Amino acid sequence: MPRFGGPATFMRLPVGESFQDTDVAIVGVPFDTATSNRPGARLAPREIRDESRLLRPYNMATRAMPFDSIQIADFGDVPINTYSIEKSLKIIENYYKQIFSNDCCPVTLGGDHSIVLPILRAARQRFGPVALVHVDAHADCNDSMFGEQFTHGTPFRRAVEQDLLDCSKVTQIGLRGTGYSPSDFDWSRSQGFHVVEAENCWNRSLVPLMNGVRERVGNVPTYISLDIDGLDPSCAPGTGTPEPGGLTTSQALEIIRGCHGLNVIGADVVEVSPPFDLTRNTSLLAANLAYEMVCIHPRVRSLAND
Amino acid sequence: MPRFGGPATFMRLPVGESFQDTDVAIVGVPFDTATSNRPGARLAPREIRDESRLLRPYNMATRAMPFDSIQIADFGDVPINTYSIEKSLKIIENYYKQIFSNDCCPVTLGGDHSIVLPILRAARQRFGPVALVHVDAHADCNDSMFGEQFTHGTPFRRAVEQDLLDCSKVTQIGLRGTGYSPSDFDWSRSQGFHVVEAENCWNRSLVPLMNGVRERVGNVPTYISLDIDGLDPSCAPGTGTPEPGGLTTSQALEIIRGCHGLNVIGADVVEVSPPFDLTRNTSLLAANLAYEMVCIHPRVRSLAND
Amino acid sequence: MPRFGGPATFMRLPVGESFQDTDVAIVGVPFDTATSNRPGARLAPREIRDESRLLRPYNMATRAMPFDSIQIADFGDVPINTYSIEKSLKIIENYYKQIFSNDCCPVTLGGDHSIVLPILRAARQRFGPVALVHVDAHADCNDSMFGEQFTHGTPFRRAVEQDLLDCSKVTQIGLRGTGYSPSDFDWSRSQGFHVVEAENCWNRSLVPLMNGVRERVGNVPTYISLDIDGLDPSCAPGTGTPEPGGLTTSQALEIIRGCHGLNVIGADVVEVSPPFDLTRNTSLLAANLAYEMVCIHPRVRSLAND
């Protein structure tokens, strides 16, 4: 079957039937109702799956062999309610409780960033407060947006309030741009988050940064949340709230690969917006990043280690 | 000032300050949270205004001279809440109550079609149940969509339930495509609506149809709601739920021009989605249709009548 | 599940498992190696399936109820060899032999038009020479293109040579444009084909034409092959060899609906090229046309007949 044929599951994986026998579940959350600017992330899960056709099984850089090591399946999409943020967050939370209770690790294709809150709520039930590696242009720690508590700009504020995070083990990378107050990022810092502004990433490898992250986080269950707008718009043009001056693709790869060794219990790529991704290369990038997230699963073997 | 310069109000109209002294108010409703498929209509009001730069003051076909006759101003956008359908519908209703209570006629740039319900609610308070000329691919009379009552597929069902329409004076034009039941359009008919399926419009002028509409409606206060997807996707590609086999642009012009003589108390153009309108020609079309709606205002003079 | 979520099968149909219990099989043929101008049709099956999300089960115009009447499933794609026309045609032929031998009716999502030859070869084995309703800008009856026998411009010449067609029951609709000789269409006519040039379709309903087709064809097993470039580029911009002056979408619907009553044994929509379909509306149109082909299956019930 040529690359562009056959069912458009993630990397043409089989459709998942039970989380019980699955190590990593690919899950789409086609939800963008909590978006503040350009919508479209609802269309991302299908588009990322389609573009994942270009992926081959082995990771040449890390020599990871995910499909030789663990069970991976595509479970399709969470049946969210596009008309209600509140109902959708509840649906997502219940869905992910099932995943985590089966010791399955979700790699999520968003959707806007509001979806991370119910995922973290579900994770807490299984793991307690988790460590977080958060790549983003924005801290997403607003108290509210336009008067609302549950939006794509507020999930990590809610997560702290609901005790979902081990705050001393949270790292936010790539923050930048303009803010609602000159001290927007101070709130994150006051919670104990390690905030790495984009300006501190320019023109350098992030391998040292990630060495520090691994040291600080240790074996604590860790969630990775990657908002595609953490990358520079040159690398990820197809997104809803682009901010110039962001990370390069190679830095994003360094971050995910640098999480190898952590006790990763879930990960997501969010905020890809296909209507603004005319070449479809942002979806293709997201597919690659999701694949890299699979490759760092603790039970994946790597030729590099043999 | 060249066409492409200066403030991007509708046709470079002055910014409206009071509905009291205004005959026709251009109003944007940048809301698309009630959309079921491709989002993006939230971006339409700004885009339609930008493309309206190509419009000159006089209507060559009808010889209408709107700006010589009445006061027209652009009042900007209704400050909807993008995260809540319920709150937004309330905000819209209150906003339009102000308009109608000042005997001002709104020409609305949507936004998705859910916004017509609060407009009709506001209209009822001033006019009682109104006649309706509704151009659309879809009847928008579903009882609910995905379990929700207030979406872009349900406004006219709600409008009937809330006694907002003079059902015997409702005309739906352009309906077509696939449905949730083979008798979807029967509900409309059972309410007394005059349903004109797209198939009955193919290859013909709609002037006779509109003659009939004017006769049937008489002097009853009339609202015009034009979903851009009533037109064929060849004419209006930039929309969220396109249906092949629709009206031509000339038929849409015949419908609006055919409303001249009715007691039009408001009108809208909805469901333009700029992310799917790469040439911006759908926004430009919508600008033209909104202009034609202005031109049929009862107090607009026409050289044709002089 | 929202429209844009869930597995991207045609209309979210179940994945087919056996042709034996299936009345209509949706099959993709992601092949464009036989294209002469702009490539890209290889990407169409996935894109048409994705855009088919907008389709609901019932046909409002014909009141057909396909899913209440017959078994329909999506069998995914034929595993063609993108590097070899010859091998692919053989693979396709063998695949379709299986379909036809199970009395299953294929509705095919192309792919370029070369794929119709192996389908017709397979059909002949089951049905003998078939009647044909062929919608296209081009006769596709060249003897060769650039020296080659098997291309997207030659399938019907080959089909006649191989006695696959009941030539007196072949109708070609929409032919137009420029040719390699001023008598290009004469070959078709000399075989007994009924050739309806696009110029003879302008500004008129094709219902009378199709009444004639049904009369002429009678009960002979009939195949429908619809090259999307039979439609005007305004209606179907996303294709590889567009020709101005073609059929309207409503005429295409009249043709397919006008085949109701024929003994249709298979149908296809070919030559959609997603890279040239930036709004994705051509894929959406193709999805609708494929749906209409399902609706005219002889065993589909219609409320209109009840």
Place this chain on the structure above:
Amino acid sequence: MPRFGGPATFMRLPVGESFQDTDVAIVGVPFDTATSNRPGARLAPREIRDESRLLRPYNMATRAMPFDSIQIADFGDVPINTYSIEKSLKIIENYYKQIFSNDCCPVTLGGDHSIVLPILRAARQRFGPVALVHVDAHADCNDSMFGEQFTHGTPFRRAVEQDLLDCSKVTQIGLRGTGYSPSDFDWSRSQGFHVVEAENCWNRSLVPLMNGVRERVGNVPTYISLDIDGLDPSCAPGTGTPEPGGLTTSQALEIIRGCHGLNVIGADVVEVSPPFDLTRNTSLLAANLAYEMVCIHPRVRSLAND
């Protein structure tokens, strides 16, 4: 050589060397400095030539055989000065004097519509005032635009003032939209022009209209000027000042084919704007229309006449 290979001359014609031995000269005028809204027509000649690759030598509808009958060559582009309207108009006029003085018929690929004035000035020197078939959304008879005399909205006013036209033999087809005064088209009519507004073309064949044109014009030397925005934006989206409600592609073909029999001394297709023609189908349409203009050259043989 495949269609998409080889030198990108019009229809891969040889490069013209002398107007003397050439019946029809294809000439590009890559000029858009006189545009009032969206620029880009400067890029059209190269793009139309590229897309002309799809054209084959014979006209299937009219059975014209241009390349068997006359000498046709592509002379490339006029070396206009993109920074000066005044200088460019002079350059164009001198260039076309050469063409006309050699009894060669130019088929011009614009460029914006300002370029027709110097062409008509050159034509007058050879032929005296000429008859005109002018397809356009706009009369292009403004006295000035933004204070300037020489723009793409004024050429035919200047042409009348300079006695370039046989006014009783001028036909303007497709005019519509909005104007600077309700009587904009009255000026044309007061000069004796035959003005056919777009509204009078809707839903009908233009064959009768063109019969009348031929009768009225007789043997007077005739120029054809086709602004692509005369067509509806659904048919010709890639243009700078689109106006909804225009001619269909089939009507444009009827107009040009209906000029067969006239003493055509030159023709142009103007106002294609490639940056707004993302599918390139408007350029392809323009290539087809230019080809049809070649086919009606008085000395072209047609199989239909044999």
Place this chain on the structure above:
Amino acid sequence: MPRFGGPATFMRLPVGESFQDTDVAIVGVPFDTATSNRPGARLAPREIRDESRLLRPYNMATRAMPFDSIQIADFGDVPINTYSIEKSLKIIENYYKQIFSNDCCPVTLGGDHSIVLPILRAARQRFGPVALVHVDAHADCNDSMFGEQFTHGTPFRRAVEQDLLDCSKVTQIGLRGTGYSPSDFDWSRSQGFHVVEAENCWNRSLVPLMNGVRERVGNVPTYISLDIDGLDPSCAPGTGTPEPGGLTTSQALEIIRGCHGLNVIGADVVEVSPPFDLTRNTSLLAANLAYEMVCIHPRVRSLAND
């Protein structure tokens, strides 16, 4: 009001009424008649304003608080004459004289680069010859282009000739690509300009460069002119004369932020071409750069300094 609603002024600033009470004036110059390749910059001011909706008031990197410190307003566009370079340059000069004479600092949204000449002419009247920080792929110091003196490739040659620049305090950053002579940049150097070719910027921070600039320039009144094509096409694809191998976005930010401390009397962002900016991210980038130019205004307070 959601981000995408309300009037499309820069950052939804109030419309400026008097330069007298304004510290920084946002001004658009929708002019592209002096462009040599792809046009479209005329459409940039409106597009940059629209995309500026994503900007929030505070600068997270520099902690600047512009709106808490100074009066900023959007004065709309200069009413240029799109048909005449000469007249437009005069109109622009007169317009900017008004600005400078009121001690107001203009931040200009171009338009092509020709517009910097009249701005510098106006500046000279108030400040004498100014220092210049010029970011660009091209030196824009040609003696003429295609025989013309006033184009987008010549403004700084004219500026030197007219004694508008303090040549020893001019820095040109990002120059690269191909030239009309192998010593094109030598002219700049011979005037005393500090020329930093793009090759000298690759893979490094420009903070040291800017330290040097500030030292060299001191307190001399300084103008910043940023041609968006100074950035690499990966960062700024939507422009008319892209040159591969340019600055990164982070380097552009370093340059503007590195001007903090200079006596900046005006700044511009030019050469954004919306028709080539399909994602609109180049306009969004330009909006961010214009915002950064506001933030370095000498009277803007910064939390970093408190």
Place this chain on the structure above:
Amino acid sequence: MPRFGGPATFMRLPVGESFQDTDVAIVGVPFDTATSNRPGARLAPREIRDESRLLRPYNMATRAMPFDSIQIADFGDVPINTYSIEKSLKIIENYYKQIFSNDCCPVTLGGDHSIVLPILRAARQRFGPVALVHVDAHADCNDSMFGEQFTHGTPFRRAVEQDLLDCSKVTQIGLRGTGYSPSDFDWSRSQGFHVVEAENCWNRSLVPLMNGVRERVGNVPTYISLDIDGLDPSCAPGTGTPEPGGLTTSQALEIIRGCHGLNVIGADVVEVSPPFDLTRNTSLLAANLAYEMVCIHPRVRSLAND
């Protein structure tokens, strides 16, 4: 003549007539039948030529003066057979034998990467096994793809088998992404190739790498093959098999410029796919890279050397 006018040859070079008197021949190979994912490279030669209009004669960075030094001409395209890989490879080989036998250096505009095999076969006849500088995301050393030997993923495996390469003088730069086995690149290394994975290029200048290449290769005849997907998709979005994490444009320039001094006997830029290059900037980049390849021809003079 403005940049956008005149014949669309590479840099408006004259059309080549004889390889004998030509130092460097620009040749297009419009072939993409051997592509595995997104097609479209067949359209690249025309598009690269069109966009080469922006190039001026002198190289500002290297001060090379190619047109003052050697004879360069555009020979148009190789007349490949789009329907047959096998026949096309033979046609290409024969065509290039002519070039090499005339001591002419081809700079080729692809086309997909399969075309390098027949070029290398032709080169071997003249030069014996050659050194290779190969920029690519992929090693293109698969044994077969989907069962086929001659595809765009296999040319260098075939080249080794056919003894076309001096394996110890082969450098592959930019390899990355996912593979069919974790040891995909080991085959290259086992042949003696110098493999430089993309990860080893991140955040650094490649000048030292190229110093090593020149040292290792010495005076051996060298071919340069640059697959545009060697660059990061941010720099070269318009290609068929993009891989995130690639080279920057400045690194690509360092590689080509770093080949100055080698005995370069031919070079190519392949895999540009115009349908995925909506801004046309990838074609423009390819034009620049081809120009740089011309500039390093051994007989080109440079002001830097004078």
